[in-house]
Amino acid sequence: xxxxxxxxxxxxxLVVVLLIVTFVTFGMLKLLPGDPIATLRPVSTEEQRxxxxxxxxxxxxxxxQYGNWLRDFFTGDFGRYYDSGESVNAKLExxxxxxxxxxxxxxxxxxxxxxxxxxxxxxxxxxxxxxxANAAAFxxxxxxxxxxxxxxxxxxxxxxxxxxxxxxxxxxxxPVEHFRFMVLPVVALxxxxxxxxxxxxxxDMIATLQENFVTTAKAKGVSPRRVLFRHALRPSSLxxxxxxxxxxxxxxxxxxxxxxxxxxxxxxxNIYEAILTSQYVALQSFVAIIAVAYVLINALIDxxxxxxxxxxxxx
Amino acid sequence: MPDRPSRGWYRARxxxxxxxxxGMFRTRQPPADTEEPPVDTPxxxxxxxxxxATMEKPLDPAEQIHESFLETGAEAEGLTVDVAAxxxxxEGLGKRKRLPIAAWLAVGWVVLIVGLAVFAPWLPFxxxxxxxxxxxxxxxxxxxxxxxxxxxxxxxxxxxxMVWGARASLMIGVGSIIFAFIxxxxxxxxxxxxxxxxxxxxxxxxxxxxxxxxxxxxxYFVSILGRDxxxxxxxxxxxxxxxxxxxxxxxTIAWADRDFVLAARAQGxxxxxxxxxxxxxxxxxxxYSIALLAMAITIVAEAALAQLxxxxxxxxxxxxxxxxxxxxxxxxxxxxxxxxxxxxxxTVLSLNYLGDVIRARLDVRESAL
Numbered sequence: 157x158x159x160x161x162x163x164x165x166x167x168x169x170l171v172v173v174l175l176i177v178t179f180v181t182f183g184m185l186k187l188l189p190g191d192p193i194a195t196l197r198p199v200s201t202e203e204q205r206x207x208x209x210x211x212x213x214x215x216x217x218x219x220x221q222y223g224n225w226l227r228d229f230f231t232g233d234f235g236r237y238y239d240s241g242e243s244v245n246a247k248l249e250x251x252x253x254x255x256x257x258x259x260x261x262x263x264x265x266x267x268x269x270x271x272x273x274x275x276x277x278x279x280x281x282x283x284x285x286x287x288x289a290n291a292a293a294f295x296x297x298x299x300x301x302x303x304x305x306x307x308x309x310x311x312x313x314x315x316x317x318x319x320x321x322x323x324x325x326x327x328x329x330x331p332v333e334h335f336r337f338m339v340l341p342v343v344a345l346x347x348x349x350x351x352x353x354x355x356x357x358x359x360d361m362i363a364t365l366q367e368n369f370v371t372t373a374k375a376k377g378v379s380p381r382r383v384l385f386r387h388a389l390r391p392s393s394l395x396x397x398x399x400x401x402x403x404x405x406x407x408x409x410x411x412x413x414x415x416x417x418x419x420x421x422x423x424x425x426n427i428y429e430a431i432l433t434s435q436y437v438a439l440q441s442f443v444a445i446i447a448v449a450y451v452l453i454n455a456l457i458d459x460x461x462x463x464x465x466x467x468x469x470x471x
Numbered sequence: 472m473p474d475r476p477s478r479g480w481y482r483a484r485x486x487x488x489x490x491x492x493x494g495m496f497r498t499r500q501p502p503a504d505t506e507e508p509p510v511d512t513p514x515x516x517x518x519x520x521x522x523x524a525t526m527e528k529p530l531d532p533a534e535q536i537h538e539s540f541l542e543t544g545a546e547a548e549g550l551t552v553d554v555a556a557x558x559x560x561x562e563g564l565g566k567r568k569r570l571p572i573a574a575w576l577a578v579g580w581v582v583l584i585v586g587l588a589v590f591a592p593w594l595p596f597x598x599x600x601x602x603x604x605x606x607x608x609x610x611x612x613x614x615x616x617x618x619x620x621x622x623x624x625x626x627x628x629x630x631x632x633m634v635w636g637a638r639a640s641l642m643i644g645v646g647s648i649i650f651a652f653i654x655x656x657x658x659x660x661x662x663x664x665x666x667x668x669x670x671x672x673x674x675x676x677x678x679x680x681x682x683x684x685x686x687x688x689x690x691y692f693v694s695i696l697g698r699d700x701x702x703x704x705x706x707x708x709x710x711x712x713x714x715x716x717x718x719x720x721x722x723t724i725a726w727a728d729r730d731f732v733l734a735a736r737a738q739g740x741x742x743x744x745x746x747x748x749x750x751x752x753x754x755x756x757x758x759y760s761i762a763l764l765a766m767a768i769t770i771v772a773e774a775a776l777a778q779l780x781x782x783x784x785x786x787x788x789x790x791x792x793x794x795x796x797x798x799x800x801x802x803x804x805x806x807x808x809x810x811x812x813x814x815x816x817x818t819v820l821s822l823n824y825l826g827d828v829i830r831a832r833l834d835v836r837e838s839a840l
Contacts, residue, residue, distance in 0.1 A: 294824075303774075303816065311805075408686075412687065413775045424779075447684070454682075
């Protein structure tokens, strides 16, 4: 029952936030200085421009325009590129999987490394290993992902020619090549996350390890490894989930830059190209799609969180 | 403390925990990542606490954790913390006053780049960043005695461009954070202090601002507004505002219920006076700390925007567009990329570290009172 109430609240809030987010995305474009038609058709007579304005609905009141755009957006029509007439949807279908792969791989890699590291540093807290790992994490947090990516690209790519740095191969076409292309971008994106997750899990685990049930488990003679990974990790991982969710925003931002640097044909690359070529309709759609996805992910995590921890439902 | 409950005594009980962070600003500070073990954040059901918890019902788990953290920090620790802190204060004060060497190094680096950036036009060893050196002979030259960091693809002196780039990067970093500090501080403190509709409206506004991935919003802003330095600073400032506002708000909420505020009210102080004299001095430390972290992030964000083609417009240099230019010559001239990378790394490292030091020290000062 409480879960349902939480769910209801989350959904109401979600709808409001989605409306505002799309409104801001749509409205900001209207702040664009200059006549959009001049960008669209640099050489045109006044009559032609009027015609285009009428066609695009630019003469309608602002709210009507927003309503129409919103309807199109939520029915899955994201508009077209000005010149080529290519639909944004087609572009989206090609690029979204690439971005999802990039982010998915990097989260997986980050957790794969951060969880054992966090658990071990908590278990051995105060030792030289722990301090070393913490100092390293602090340092890695100061290394922006695109700087790391460029360093990797310079040495592993350009100088020693070990891995390709520009381009993408589909998994279906050639799995080996696919991963060869993905290694550098994924590592670049994962490193900062490793530092965040490790530090977080460590401080959480240190608290959990002082709980009575851990002492009980130890007293029963449960092996340290089992205590750490079976007993202590689970209660400590709740915060990890939240932060993984909060981190999505950073991850999305990071993925945009990384895609541009490594020439991966993902959403970030689309945005970059749209800005470069003043394709504002497409830019608007891409920004709105990512913002909406981000809002949805956060809502999902809120719900997941309530499912996992019953105490939160009451709040 | 039977007869003289000074304000300091109440302060001693307060521990302002780090905000879990938010948006682009979320990663830097995992919740409860401080020296002392966190105060069992998941164990504290928000509504089992003092009335402050029921006053508003955050849905956001991050906020929830943070607030329950504040509450447990303030309440559950109680007197035991006081005694410990006061004892530590009388004995350990002299020891704690010394800054670690690393902090001096960090301060030194920040002073160095700020000094270079501010005095760039008058320093004799900083060449004209836009002049072609040696009639094009410095093109992609490696570092030497004449050109300390080598030359770029247009035969310009990279060291000069780095120094002038620091000007742009720091102007954006500092400018955006000053904006965010003032706007976010005012929003946060009002949002935390004024209850009812205004407070809720501000909280909602902050929530919505955080509903965009930060870099995406900055990118969108700049691509629409234009790429002048002050416009980039403005865009990043807007993006940084909710992060600082949330810290200010959470901190204000924690302080507003303390007894010394009640005492001030009882003596007839009006709201503005309470905010300025009682709340603000206590909220500022947490804001300074987050402002340094946020400044590090905006400096990185400027460089990231440059990679996306919406950075500072050349020929004006910034660390971001030096990296952008270096990207085409990675194999031939890796030092082109290394100079700004190292500069950004050291700056971010220093600011992060100083942010941590400030937080730790201000907590110490408060608990030692």
